[in-house]
Amino acid sequence: MEVSWEQSVTDSINTIYLLFSAYLVFVMQLGFAMLCAGSVRAKNAMNIMLTNVVDAVVGSISYYLFGFAFAFGEGANSNPFIGTTFFALKDIPNTSYDYSYFLYQWAFAIAVAGITSGSIAERTQFSAYLVFSFFLSGFVYPIVVHWVWSSNGWLSPSSSKLLGSGAIDFAGSGVVHLVGGIAGLWGTFIQGPRVGRFDAFGKPVPMRGHNATLVVLGTFLLWFGWFGFNPGSFDKILVAYPNTTDQGNWTGVGRTAVTTTLAGSTAGITTLFGRRLLVGHWDALDVCNGLLGGFVAITSGCSVVEPWAAIVCGFCAAWVLIGLNILTLKLQFDDPLEATQLHGGCGAWGLIFTGLFAKEEFVIQAYNSGEAGVSRPYGLLLGGGWGLLGCQVIEILVIVGWVSITMGPVFFALDKLKMLRISVDEEVAGLDISSHGGYAYAAHPEESHPRFYADYMRIQDQNHS
Template sequence: MKIKILHKKIPAYLLLSMILMLAFVLIEPLRTFAQDATGAKTGTINDVTAAKAGAPTAAEVGDAVGHNKIAINMMWTLICGFLVMFMQAGFAMVETGFTQKKNVAHTMGMNFLVYAIGMFGFWVCGFAFMFGGALNAATLGGAPGVIPHEYTVTLFGHSFGVIGSVGFFLNSKVYDVGVFTLFLFQMVFMDTTATIPTGSMAERWSFKSFLIFGLFISMFVYPIYGNWVWGGGWLSQLGVNFGLGHGMVDFAGSSVVHLVGGVAALAGAIIIGPRIGKFNADGTANTIPGHNIPMALAGTFILALGWFGFNPGSTLAGGDFRISIVAVNTMMAGTAGTLAALAVLYIQKKKPDPGMLANGMLAGLVAITAPCAFVNSISSVIIGAIAGCLVVLTIHLMDNVFKIDDPVGAFAVHGANGAWGVLSLGLFADGSYGDGWNGVAGPVKGLFYGDASQFGAQCIGTLTCMVYTFVVMYIFFKISNKITPIRVKADDEVAGLDVPEMGVLGYVD
């Protein structure tokens, strides 16, 4: 028999031989790789480092599996850190778009340089203060050989961790791949906090004063409160010491990152005062429109993308199946915040202001950051929707009641909704995740699921954050103003800060 192919006759036996050869080429490598795990000839087994090649012991296989698991966790955490770093571009675009054309180089310059200034300060001592007592993150390898230390005080018969003391300058004592991974991830979180006040104080903040601020918040303010919640400090131990749920719980930073930054932004806005022309003699507020709304909206989308590193990345474990829950909750809360802000605007018989819609999305993302791993999707939508309403209300109160000028709504987005996010965890945590969190057995449950004490811990943590941050930052800005004026000259503010402060125009036309 012969088969005709492309007008040529090929003997059947030759065609069959070709098929068998092709099958061998394609299938044999797969068969060899996928053999029974008991065989010594599989590709997987041969890849395991063993004293006897091709015949690893159970312990050697276990070591290889553990190595790969830690490697996956480290790679996941680093990639998420890279996403969070990119959020800096989003913040820069949002804030610059919401401010006036004459100040674009100044606003962009602050958002750019806070990355370098904040990183340097966090490297010097901020990381040590925050995580010096809790460097042995098991998911990242446990940092073998690193000896953490936390300064504590004893009250009511219990030890209260207050500040870490290991890891200054990432010195040789913490020269470990797990520690360095944790540093990068936490550094970009810190930078989010540091950049928030650049929005509330935009268009009148002296650049020299800003530089001092960048060092102060990255070296002391953010790390100390962060230690109390994430570094094994006293707020995290409210459950172990006093039976208040699992202690203060904040999965990805509604309080540690956003509330700290938002309250610092509020203190700065109060001290620096409103922009010239913001308020009339009778106290009524004027709208000072941003110069580039498309830029601000594009920046919002960048931030929304970065949040997928922010929240899911806080698992510090690429093998944690909860990642998908966290990611979807994050997305849905941002969506709900946007739609809720739109609904409020329509109820107020206003136009759907794109800037307010952007703040609605960011408010929802801020609020879900603390509870994202502990709630279901319905709760995430409720949390985000309340955040969208809250941001519109807070901006109205800031302008028309408290007379505080916040050009980009930094406190409304990050402060008010950072607080709401932490409290919402104490209400909506459904007991599906968090077994053993902060050393307390059982999953995390909120008030609506039977644990009122968890809500109590969240209230204590929120109040502590607000009082601590506001007092410290208020005093700092007062003292800083004595060192170098916090506010630019009035003539420069009116003309624009690009040339007087930065030496260049943002837009040459």
Template sequence: MISKKYFYSVFILLALVVFSAGGVFAEEAASAPAAPSWDAKFAADTVWVLVTAFLVFFMNLGFGMVETGLCRSKNAVNILSKNVIVFCVTTIFFYFVGFGIMFGSGNSIFGIGGWLLYGADNSPATGDAYKGIFASLNWTGVPLYAKFLFQLVFAGTAATIVSGAVAERIKYFSFFVFSAAMAIVIYPVAGHWIWGGGWLATMKTPFLDFAGSTVVHSIGGWAALMGAILLGPRIGKYTKDGKVNAIPGHDMGMATLGMFVLWFGWFGFNPGSTMAADADAISRVAINTCIAGAVGGVAATFAAYLALGKPDLSMVLNGILAGLVAITAPCNWVTPAGSFIIGLVAGILVVYAVLFFDKIKVDDPVGAISVHLVNGVWGTLSLGLFAANVSGGITGLFYGGGIAQLIAQIKGIVAVGVYVVAVSLICWSIIKAVMGLRVSEDEEREGLDIGEHGMQAYPDFVGTSSIRSIG
């Protein structure tokens, strides 16, 4: 017979075990992290989009360094000032109206809502769950402000491209005004056709541009071409008998460092256009971007050697940038082998494009038109040739997809080109009539640093005072 003493002892022991276990479980429950109220993928996507937007913003430094290095020291302050103010102006006007025109709900030509980011929006809802005025961006599950910032830095890039082609002779405030026009009516309208759900995006075979060979680079390039034509060449660039006088840049080291800043930023520009932390897509886009840029540099080296007898460094730098521009449209839909060929063609194209524009006396101090316009067009076309059914079922001509995608790409190139040329020409012409485009001959000879800003970038080396009397 079990004694009461034994029974009580066992009961107390079991009670202690249960109590201790309960305490352990309670402690574990207390120390375990609470279930997150946010979705981890949503957070990862948002961080990815913001970080890549920061990288693209950093490209402003690269553009400023390349342009400054490839131009003369007497214009360095002016060039740096333009590269600073262009992003400031773009930010203001893209926020006011540009983003709404490009991505707001409206019609197939332009958006008519979402100015100042106002309006219904339930981001990060996607697809049919999204209820708002920015339906063209309902494919990405990040907050509206992240979407805006990412698109803003792209708009700034398009406007910055113009700066290089009009360098060393444009009035500062004339460039200021044209930058506003880019952010209000040139970039957003054409961009709406492609990325904002407009008519090019809704064709039977949609026009495609993953990260902006056309939307960013060709738009900037067409606007730059019109500006360079209306401004005319720099004093002394071409002789009366048609010969080209080289006007070397003052700091190739700065230009080279600027190119590396741009190349680094392109790893935000292209992979960031996934607008999601998609490991497979990011990896594919990144390696395609790197290969095209590298091959473009090598191709430009040999093309410059054949054309000029020397591997001109400025051509090599532009060859790398040309490869990066060209791969920007097809980077998500091609293989590394395709990106190799795209970069190869781009590196050759940019060298002969620079020589061609000099031959027809379109003065482009940094080769911006050859890099961004010519290779923006090439990259957009290459998508219709080399898309390899690696994402979204997009297949180009060389991979058995037929000619439909190539035709769609040609339609988009022509439509955007006609629109941007026409509107840019109107804007440049109005600015020329109202406030003038070009500085005086004396200012141009002395340098725009003194004439436009009253200071010099290198006063200790030039040997004259940077202080200008006022009053």
């Protein structure tokens, strides 16, 4: 079929926009790496950098071979619950746009494993990363994607099969962040806290990251990448709306970027003052996590809420994060990067927030191309009824359940096979020296300590025995 010049230009612009967004999301891997490296102790910096690289490279293969097919396959073997069960590009036409879409979705997939790896940092065997990263990127995460983002998924707002609405998770507060957070929860729970994290009376012992500069750098890189994560989820910006001559998906792109910025900024400033009241000083690291918590929360409803609502979202996300951090310390739950609380807790809040504040006009723009005469469930607090909020709660429940019954047994099996946690001696000496040939820094501060040499020699003897 002959394609008109106008359609060719439209397709080209859509493809370029989608690829540019994919590159922005991929930059978030660098942000994750810097954030994680700065948040751990110096003796584990090499390890955490390597795991971030592994998340990307292993995720690439598993998502190509299996993940994309589970998520978006529409062949003869597909269904609303598991997609199709063959190689990823089996049912995808050989067009530049579809390859671009694969790349964009791949950038999301590798981010999920990065979230989980942060939760179990500083005490996990490297081989365990290879196993869970492949399984999470190739199977667990793509199934959730199919439910919510595939056009025939049972939770999809495009199909409107559930409560006449479907769940609105525009860029993945649940699909990406809650999945990664719950997987991290199980890994952390099964492993237990790091050596020395809690004293004999159960009180927390500070284990601050070694480089605040890297944490701040990583936070700004993640902020930059989020402009591809959220606005980029309008994968086709040149879509003509019926009955209009000047509107299309591009009209929501700027608004989505604004709501993203406002939610993150509000969460950051709220965390700054909230933590100041609680601990008595200004803490840059807490602000960075608060900022990211706001981004995580707004990711679900970024395209369907007003800017003022994004401020509400960020304010509440900050207190969700602060509250969960206090709770986890009381429960002796040790997540070095607060990934479970940040991505899991704020991700769940983001889904609830969307069910409360989504605006009908914006919902129709995002999911019905602005079609006139369409009515959809929207935010409960704006008069839209319980339908959308009900779908949001269902999404939370099924994600928690699905990730628990898949990733929980994976971590449990790795633990029973002695493949999950490193030994106490290795943990005390640091993963860099025990597993990666040396510390990340030429002049490591612990090298001047006499205990270092004893730990070093003991690990070397174990490695050669």
